[in-house]
Amino acid sequence: MTREALRRRLPGVVAVVQALLVLGPALGPGVAIAYDMPWSPDPLWTPFVLGVDTPAPRAVPSDAVAVAIGSVVGAGLAQAAILMAVLVGLGAGCVALLVDLAPEVGLAPRLACVVLAVWNPYVSERLFVGQWVVLLGLAVLPWAMRSTLRVVRGTGSSYALLLSCVVAGIGGVNAVLVVALGVVPVLLIAVAGGAATRVRVTLAAVVACFVGMASAWALPALASDVAPDASAVDAFAPRADSDLGVLGSVLSGGGFWNSAAHPEPRSQPLVALAAMLLGIVSIWALARHARGNRTIAILVPPALGLGIVLCSAFAVTRTGWEQMLGALPGGGALRDSHKFLAPWVVGIAVGCGLVVRGAARRLPEALGTPAAICVIGVVVGLSPQLVWGLGGRLDAVEVPEGYRSGAQRVSDLPEGEVGLLPWNQYRRYSWNASRVSLTLGPRIFDQRVLFNDSLPLREVDVAGERDRAGEVSSAIAKGVDPVSALQQAGVRYVAAELDSGLPVDSRALRAVGTVVVDESSLLVVDLGEASAAPTTHQGPRSVVLGWAVTIVTAVLVMGAGVARRGRRRLPVGLLRSRS
Structure with missing residues (x-):
């Protein structure tokens, strides 16, 4: 295998190996059941899965997609495949974004990037509570950011970006919000700066795609007129998971509101300090590279995400945050503001690759590889709790x-x-x-x-x-x-x-x-026949219409991809004759 082939393929291999190492016992026989991941061993199209018996169906369409896959391969294998795809896609996506920003980047920086993409407190805390849909949004995010930059620069088509929006839509409200934060602001800035008509059309298509994919849960939720419990915003505010306080925790990708999910190693001051410094240095390296290569737009999503998280974290600005959530339809989906730290986490992973590249350039060639190995070792050492299903917490079991x-x-x-x-x-x-x-x-x-x-x-x-x-x-x-x-x-x-x-x-x-x-x-x-059979929370129109719009949106995007590939395969002469 040539050096170039090794540079391209080894990060993918590492992404697979580390996903196996992290998930470990969760991939065994049965299903892993933890906190917000109550995976049914029998794939069933229940009213809850379809979203017809709850006012705000947040498990739609993610549960339905899991049931559809499970109906073919079995619930346990479906869960294992989805979790593996999320972690592998996250690592590979961050490397793809790094290579797009710095095409000449070597093997060591790519490996550092793929490792830090997964070995961080954000992934650990969300995996601990079984929020695989948030991690799905995180996994799609680097691919979506990469496609967005290519559209803005005029070096890529909008199809890859729309496909990312569809995959994010599978995760429901949380995944859509995470990916939208990484895409829409960049396109808006480009349009405001006088971008080409193609960028404007892409922005409209992206918004339409997000709206379409969100319809399965958004239309029933809006029809039920559910008002979020604004008083609960404080309960979902970021919490310090280290001695460095909320700000120090957030800067390294931590600070989840559920303190039960906080990684134990972060209680060690040196671990927390090293993680925070790594995050700051990595974002600084990304900012420096972006400024020098005129890709400053890549910094917008991380900055916005960090701003949202900090706005909801401190009492000075939290009142305004609460008022906004109470006024917005479906504002309850924004209560967990910590999920918007996802672009910052992607920025840290990509920036770490740039840090390793910069270090390799300054060190003698004989020291470059050992230094990179040390960085990777430090990254893993800062989040050792992820090994083997978070120490066995994620473990597949057989339901009686x-x-x-x-x-x-x-x-x-x-x-x-x-x-x-x-x-x-x-x-x-x-x-x-x-x-x-x-x-x-x-x-x-x-x-x-x-x-x-x-x-x-x-x-x-x-x-x-x-x-x-x-x-x-x-x-x-x-x-x-x-x-x-x-x-x-x-x-x-x-x-x-x-x-x-x-x-x-x-x-x-x-x-x-x-x-x-x-x-x-x-x-x-x-108990016998009920005196009055309770009706579903949503009328059939909102449920059916929501699902119809989401399915049509996904089919249109997928169909556009098939047609696009078909045109590529047509002979040149036939294309000319058609034109």
Whole structure:
């Protein structure tokens, strides 16, 4: 293999190897279930997956895509493939952006870039809580930024950029927002600076693509007129994950609002300081290179992202942030401002490659490679918790057969709403090593499910978006037992997950109706015909129209790609005759 071939291919190999090393046990038999990643072992098109039984369907269309893939290859393999694609795509994308900015960059800088793209607190904290859709947005981001720069410079077509927008759309609201931050501001600045008509058309096409891909969740959410809980903004504000405070934590890509996800090594002052300095030096190297090569636009997304995060982090500016979120339709999607740090993280990875390139130029040739290896070793050493599924936290498990068969029986019952107990959406399933996770119920019961959608945090409980769930919570708070509260809400069935780590009064549940599922992990009782069958949160028009617009958008972009490749394959003479 020639040196040039090694330089091109080895970073991709490293991207695959490090993804295997990070995911490790999560790729085994079964499915990994952690926090916001309650992956159903049985791919089902449940009402929750389709977004018809929740006011703000944030799991749309990501869950549907996972179910579609799982229906072909199985849920476990689908999850493994998606997680691998996200981490490999992230590393490869950052290297592709680096090479686009500095085509002559050597092997060592590329390897440093691909490693830092994954070995950082942003990836660690999001992976810890199972937010794979945010990581999908992060993985798409460098590819989208690269395509945007090429469009602005006139060296690339808009198709690659639109394709990135479609892939981001698969991740739903969070992935779309992350990628839009890396694309739209750069195009707007170019248009304001008098860019060619082609750039203006691309901007319009990108906005239309984002809107189209977002329709599956945006139209139902807007139709339901859900108002975000503005008082909860403080609960989602960035938190210091090191002794350097919020600013020091954020500058290295950390500072996630969920302190349970903070990497333990960052509690060591030297680790936190080294990570912050690496982040600052890398962004400085990127800024210096961008200024010298007239690609200053690459700095806009990282700067904007950092500004948004800091605006929501400090009390001086947080009031204005809260007011803006309360005034915007769907403003609740912006509460987790930390996700907008994604362009900064991409900038650090690319900038680190430029730092290594600069160091290699200044050092004797014999010291260049050892120095690069040291940098890569330092990067990995700053985030050792990522090794092997975050120390085993991400571990594929087999969901008990009794639970799965019981859930199938619930799905086969006459149509009726299922009230889910315990009345808390988070679980510590014993068969999942008591790891915290969302309940599987809405994703494994092919029925409408009424569950507590409030978010219990250490400081405050963030109110949910389901009015009827809120009424059940209020009744329970007044002393009504959960089973009676669900009866009053008019559900047809009550399902209790018995090994969730939370108490359930199974004796009281058995006494109120006919037991239809009685497994060690799942108890379901039929209360009889409800007095009034509850309707879906959204009318069929908003759901059907939203899905139709999203599917049509994806098909149009994919179809344009097929037509584009077809034109390339036509003989030159035929193209001339057509013109």
